[in-house]
Each structure stands twice: as C-alpha cells, then as structure tokens.
Amino acid sequence: MIKSILFLSLAVAPGQAFLSSSSLTPLGLAQTIIGSSNSDSNSFVDTIQTSFQIAKESNSEGYGFKQVLADVLAGNDFDKDAISNTIEETIASAPCVMYTWESSPSCKKAVTAFETIGASAKIVRLDDPWEEGNPIRAVLGRKVERTSVPFIFVDGKYIGGFDGGIDSEDASGMVDLAFQGKLREMLSAAGAME
Structure with a gap:
C-alpha cells in the first residue's frame, strides 16, 4: 500500500x-x-x-x-532544447564532467575513484535543487539511453556511470574501462589528470 x-x-x-x-x-x-x-x-x-x-x-x-x-x-514545465544546450555547454566546459546525486553510493564511489587516480572532474549536482536536476536527468537519459547516476563524460563523450554503462566499447562505465586499461588513458588524453 x-x-x-x-x-x-x-x-x-x-x-x-x-x-x-x-x-x-x-x-x-x-x-x-x-x-x-x-x-x-x-x-x-x-x-x-x-x-x-x-x-x-x-x-x-x-x-x-x-x-x-x-x-x-x-514534469513538462521546462524547455527541452534549452536544457539540451546547457548540457552540451557543460560537457564542453571541462575535460571530465560528472552529473551526480550527493547521496548516491555509485556517485560517491566515482568521486573517490577519480580522487584516487588523480583525475579532476567537474561535478554537476542533479539534486540541488531537484526541480532543476530532474529535467536535466530526463534529457540526459534520452541522450545517453540510461538514467542511472552518475553520468560521466570524458572529452565530451559519455563513458557510462561508475559500475555500468551502455552497450558500447567506450561507454561501459568507469570500473569496466579501468579494468580494460582505458580509463586513465581517456582521462589523460582529455587533460583531466592532475
């Protein structure tokens, strides 16, 4: 009930x-x-x-x-095109961008993983406030075909979340990419390593 x-x-x-x-x-x-x-x-x-x-x-x-x-x-009280443009501008604004929820265990693990390997990620919170973050999450979900947080972009390309992604060689998530030896290379090539 x-x-x-x-x-x-x-x-x-x-x-x-x-x-x-x-x-x-x-x-x-x-x-x-x-x-x-x-x-x-x-x-x-x-x-x-x-x-x-x-x-x-x-x-x-x-x-x-x-x-x-x-x-x-x-909801439906937002401009999808404006949000999409803002997302594109944000993704282009840093070598690594991560959309997060502060209390998400996967987001916390991703932040820790970036700190551990010495990578810098621009954090965009979707939960502060929810009213602004929910439309962004909906538009991001349509863009990358996945709604789970975190949404991680390196050099403008979606790489997945922390421990999952989409069926793509370079968007399977941080953990998978790290085990393949690709994550650090991607971050270095993008200029996200400190």
Missing part, C-alpha cells in the same frame, strides 16, 4: 523526485499529495492527467520504465 501511495505521490507531483522521511508517514503522504494539488497553475486532477500524459508519450516513444519515470519526475 505504501508503495502505491508513494508512486501516486510521485505521479501527481512531477518535478519532485523524492519525499523527505517525514513525508513517508500516511499523514505526510496525504499532505504531499494535497499540497501538490493546491498549486496556482494546476488542480489535483490536472496534475494527475499531466503525469499520465507524460508517461504515455514517453512510453509511446519506446522508452523503458526508468526513462518514463524520469520524464514524469521532470
């Missing part, structure tokens, strides 16, 4: 990725749902309809559950 209520609260509150621990009580969940329905621009029913419309469109475009969820959490 709590899972259903949690999903409902996420579905009716696009743009809000997580609830605080105090919101996980029945009263807190009700307040979150009711609070999201009192927005100036959307009624409760409009918000539900918007969430389901976003999910329907994302699903019809062939995206899987994780991307559909990322799209719902992002």
Whole structure:
C-alpha cells in the first residue's frame, strides 16, 4: 500500500523526485499529495492527467520504465532544447564532467575513484535543487539511453556511470574501462589528470 501511495505521490507531483522521511508517514503522504494539488497553475486532477500524459508519450516513444519515470519526475514545465544546450555547454566546459546525486553510493564511489587516480572532474549536482536536476536527468537519459547516476563524460563523450554503462566499447562505465586499461588513458588524453 505504501508503495502505491508513494508512486501516486510521485505521479501527481512531477518535478519532485523524492519525499523527505517525514513525508513517508500516511499523514505526510496525504499532505504531499494535497499540497501538490493546491498549486496556482494546476488542480489535483490536472496534475494527475499531466503525469499520465507524460508517461504515455514517453512510453509511446519506446522508452523503458526508468526513462518514463524520469520524464514524469521532470514534469513538462521546462524547455527541452534549452536544457539540451546547457548540457552540451557543460560537457564542453571541462575535460571530465560528472552529473551526480550527493547521496548516491555509485556517485560517491566515482568521486573517490577519480580522487584516487588523480583525475579532476567537474561535478554537476542533479539534486540541488531537484526541480532543476530532474529535467536535466530526463534529457540526459534520452541522450545517453540510461538514467542511472552518475553520468560521466570524458572529452565530451559519455563513458557510462561508475559500475555500468551502455552497450558500447567506450561507454561501459568507469570500473569496466579501468579494468580494460582505458580509463586513465581517456582521462589523460582529455587533460583531466592532475
């Protein structure tokens, strides 16, 4: 039941990725749902309809559950082209760029791994604030075909996350690339080694 209520609260509150621990009580969940329905621009029913419309469109475009969820959490109140341009500018702004969530274990491991090998990565937090990070995550997910954090780019190219990536020789994730002897070479060639 709590899972259903949690999903409902996420579905009716696009743009809000997580609830605080105090919101996980029945009263807190009700307040979150009711609070999201009192927005100036959307009624409760409009918000539900918007969430389901976003999910329907994302699903019809062939995206899987994780991307559909990322799209719902992002909402539809943002300019996809502007976000995409910002992402491209950010990726081009440093030899190594990593999009993270501060509390993600994989993100923490990636930061530690970069520090251990003496690499410098520009950190872009997607959770500060969530309202800005969720649309970025949704657009990144569509760009690289993966929604898991961290998103790591070296020399403008997606290399995967910490311990996973996509089916690509050079985007299988940090751990795999390190075991193949490619990670340090990629970082050096990009100018990301300190």
